[in-house]
Every structure is written in structure tokens, then in C-alpha cells.
Amino acid sequence: MADTLVQKDAPDFKAMSVDGKLFKEKQLSDYKGKWLVLFFYPLDFTFVCPTEITAFSDRIEDFKKLETEVVGCSIDSQFTHLAWINTPRKEGGLGDIAYPLLADVTKEIAKDYGVLLPGGIALRGLFLINPEGKIVYNVTHDLGVGRSVGEVLRVLKAFQQVAKTGEVCPANWDEGGKTMKPDTDKSKEYFASVA
DSSP states (O other), rough: OOOTTTTTTTOOOEEEEETTTTEEEGGGGGTTTTTEEEEESOOOTTTTHHHHHHHHHTTHHHHHHHHHEEEEEOOOOOOOOHHHHTOOOTTTOOOOOSOOOOOOOOOHHHHHHBBOTTOOOOOOOEEOTTTTBBEEEEEOOTTTTOHHHHHHHHHHHHHHHHHSSBBBBBOOOOTTTBBBOOOOTTTHHHHHHOO
């Protein structure tokens, strides 16, 4: 079985970022006590990547309502990140982004999170890290398909529901949906209600 980071402490990181249009050092401990969405993308100035980065930025208020921070990461430098932010969206740029982009120029962060390809770029990896610093969710996939921000929000809400109530979320659970008690007998309440 392949190693997984789920249920383990999130690997620590410290790197320069572009936050707004300023260079700032960021580290995992900056997010202690908060939910964190950490996502990796292959390269700046590419094609699918700006659609994801801007989609997360456009929904940042939805993450803030869930007391969740978002951080993007690629192997590009903070200077390249800034140049891309300074490029208008209509030209394939990012425009203003409402969360930091990490500069993983050493490629150590991507390596530590298990998403670094032999060619030196990262797969599309996304990690949900809980306030205790544990990874509760990870999805990693190939380069040609962008992620759904709506699905990330749905899964985040589900993990927050589990953390809050101790009940578990069935398939296709969405906010306001029925949860179930993780008990052989008590789970039958859920099954009876949906039969």
C-alpha cells in the first residue's frame, strides 16, 4: 500500500510567498488552530492553472465563512508569481489574488507532500489540514484537469461537520444533509430514514 499523509501531521513548510502583491515568508505554523486548504499546481503562466487559482480567489469569502485559509503552491519563484499576478486575467494572468501563493523553488514542499514529479513540477495535489495540523483529506491527480472549488467546499464542510458532531457523512452529503452515528445499531436510524 502506498504511503498516505491522511491522518498524519502535515509536513512543515517555510517559504517566500506573494500575499497580495507583497513578498512575505509563510510557514505552516502561521495556520495553527485554523483549517487550511493547501493546493499544488504545476507551473505559472500555463493554461489550466490560472483557472483554478482565480476560482479559489473568487470564492475566498466562502472559505472565510468556514474559518478556513487557502494557500496555493508551485515550484515557481515569488518573482514569477508576482509577474503572473500583475498580468491581467484576459491575457491569461491572475490579476489580484485573495490568498498567498508559495514559492517552492527548492521543490522540498512538493516532495514532502508527495506530489513532485520526476521532471520537477507538482501534480495537482490538494490537502485539507485541520486546526490540529493533521491532514484529513488529500486528492492528487494528473495535470490536464482542473479542480472543482465547489467540491472542495463541500468536503471541507463535511469534515467540519464530523469534527463538530462526531457523526459521519454519507455519500453525496451536502450542508444540511443527514449524518449518521458511527455505531452498528445507531447507524440504522440513518438507513431507516433514507430507505
